[in-house]
Amino acid sequence: MCIFSLTTGEDNCMVSQAVTRQSVDFSKWYNEIVYKADLAAHSPVRGTIIIKPYGYEIWDGIKNALDKRFKATGHQNAYFPLFIPESYLRREAEHVEGFSPELAVVTHAGGKQLEEPLVVRPTSETIIGEAFSEWIQSYRDLPLLINQWANVVRWELRTRPFLRTSEFLWQEGHTAHVDEADAERETLQMLDIYADVAVHEAAIPVIQGRKSNIERFAGALRTYTIEAMMRDKRALQSGTSHNLGQNFARAFNIQYLDENNEQKLCWTTSWGLSTRMVGAVVMAHGDDTGLRLPPRLAPIQVVIVPIFRSEDERGPVMDAGSRLNAALSDAGIRVKLDTREGLRPGFKFNDWEMRGVPVRLEIGPKDVENEVAVLARRDLPGKEGKQTVSQANIAAVTLELLDDIQANLLSQAAAFRDANIFDVRSYDELKQVIDEGGWARGWWGGSDDDERRVKDETGATIRCFPFEQPGGSGSCLLTAGPASQVALFARAY
RNA sequence: CGGGGUGUAGCGAAGUCCGGUUAUCGCGCACGCUUUGGGAGCGUGAGAUCCCCGGUUCGAAUCCGGGCACCCCGACCA
Known part of the structure; x- marks a missing residue:
């Protein structure tokens, strides 16, 4: 229980122990919890954190829950190198464009300049794609179902512990399939696994759906997501799964001989869930007295x-x-x-x-x-x-x-969450809902530019087109044109 | 990259404007005594290259020049 200062009315109670109230400053609350609950510590390098044992054990719980499910669905763990030749990234045009601003690149090693710079992996589609092209010869080699537990680096400008750090831990699954249907089945299966872990281990309800064109992974055909609501009502993308189509297969020459002795391009997928999930647990359950850990993930029950x-x-x-x-x-x-x-x-x-x-x-x-x-x-x-x-x-x-x-x-x-999602029919209604911090759900038939406009004007993005759709069709909340699906808008982390 | 701010003990701060003995306080830490059913009290103690380099001066945390780092706002963003 907090002891409030009677003279000032401010809640600077027991400054060294108590935490800023969520209602006063949620960001501050979050940062204080992370450090006071001993989840993480500052580190010397900007944008990076030391994950302390208590925080790591929560991650371990998430990791074990996922790994068990990956194995049960036929995946095997492997490990690919941290360093990726820069030229690999360039082979998939959209991919390199998506990642180049946030790459950390090694130019010197062993006391001299490298002939080819090495990128510290931001994700491993490219180096794994290169390996897959050698591993896969025949349709009998498919599907190839690989996962790796690794650290990745994305040089983020604005960082927050667990939610967005320059280096983070995650798993990245990479699979190759004979056709689109099998790749799609895999993509959705892994999203289901993410949702299952979020709901049943982390006790965080999530909404599954498909990302918009703008939010899609660089190089993917389709990106799927699980979106969770934090206690400040902001959305947190907590895991994603991509059907990469044949984009990486084409770029890295991942081919197989089918039953008719014909060369075919594979269809590949990738999917990842990161230590961001630890932040999700903190922000989805925590209260003014601190963390509230779901028993299944609690290091100490x-x-x-x-x-x-x-x-x-x-x-x-x-x-x-x-x-x-x-x-x-x-x-x-x-x-x-x-x-x-x-x-x-x-x-x-x-x-x-x-x-x-x-x-x-x-x-x-x-x-x-x-x-x-x-x-x-x-x-x-x-x-x-x-x-x-x-x-x-x-x-x-x-x-x-x-x-x-x-x-x-x-x-x-x-x-x-359910109390803070509202159906909207017009842009005005959307603005009002977003303004009050809620999530807005409504028919959407707008273009990429329309979507950017909503973001510029309201700060909200399309979190996803939920799998659960009302059916039928409606008129777009922005353009009033025909719309075949509803979108979920929210301000996000 | 643009604007603003801050660097003093493990953490948070005072001192800097207006230079002056041994750099101050709170939390935390160690030890002792009293405490212990919802954040204990007292005492003793350890702990600092005052961000770095240079300059001015009899004397620099304080003034001057240069550098570095971090934070906030913006821009950017799987």
Whole structure:
């Protein structure tokens, strides 16, 4: 609970510990959370961050959830080099144009200038395409389903921890197929996997859809996306999947011999999800007391805070804490017993709330005597989230509670999102909705230039054409011309 | 790349205008005592090339010249 300054009315409470309220300055709130919850630290190079263990463990959870699903759908991991010959990027015209402004290029190595500069990969379509052209000979080699876990570099001018950094971690899937239908099936399958991880692991509801021409990946035929709403109502593209058509196959000569002994060009796909997702978890669930982590991704699911006044009480309480710790751990729960000395319980409560631990278990002398403990859930504030439970069946109760918290975070986020999406029929309505921070959904039949105009005038972009369409047709909200699909507009990160 | 701002202990700041002894304060950190069911108190202590280089001066965190870095606004942007 924040203690507000009575003299100024400002919420500069306990400056060193508390966080700026979301309603006061969401960006500031976000930055403070990232550092105070120990997710990341500043690094010496502009636009880069050090991902600290607690933040990395969240990424690890996302990574494991994805990797499991990639393997289950027949993909294999591999690793391609960080350095890409500059000439590779040039081979696909649209691709090089899309990326050249943000490339980091190595021109010197080994004490002398390189004959050909090496690009630090912004993404690996080109170098993987080159490899695929050698690996693939026959239709029997297809589909080729590869994924790599890697870091990439994009020299961004304006950076924010996790959301946009000059270097970031991600996975990039790259596949090759016999025909368009198979490539499209793959592209959509991987988007589904992203949505599944977002919804069921991160508890973030997402809208799946297709990107507009303008927002399409440089070199792709079609780009698909999952879009999530943050608590400031801005949209965050949380994962994308591209049907690359035959553009890269053509540029890198990725061909196969079909059953009739004819040379055919492959159809390729690529898809990526990055450490940006960690930022999504922070911004989709966090509140004014800190992070709120979904149990499935929380590095620590339950923290046990022992409470005692005297040395006499210390022993029995710590013993009980250890027993509870063992019981929960045996049940497969990621649990931590907070044995730090010299800190009062109140401080620890706030500390773990800042770090977003879903469940806190308080155990004090009275509880030891009564063979109970107090369970407090992070998703419900204060007393509302507390219950006294018997120590005997602690594991079962806690497991159920974790599931409940996971579900509740998802439904809270879904309710928030649904309450902030509005159907609009005219440009005026769109402007009003965007102005108030919401997402606007409406029929769209405009051109690329029309779309740019909306962006210039309102700051909102087409986040996607959602897969879920009302059906039929309507008139474009901007041009009033015929429109066959609805688009979703929002201000985005 | 244009406009504005800031560089002083791990973090945040004061001091700079108007040069002057040992550079100040808060948080954090270490140790001790008292505390401990919602952000503890007191005491002791460690911790600084005052962004860098040069100049002026008896003397520079402070004045002058040059450089670098970072932040904000704009532009740009998978």
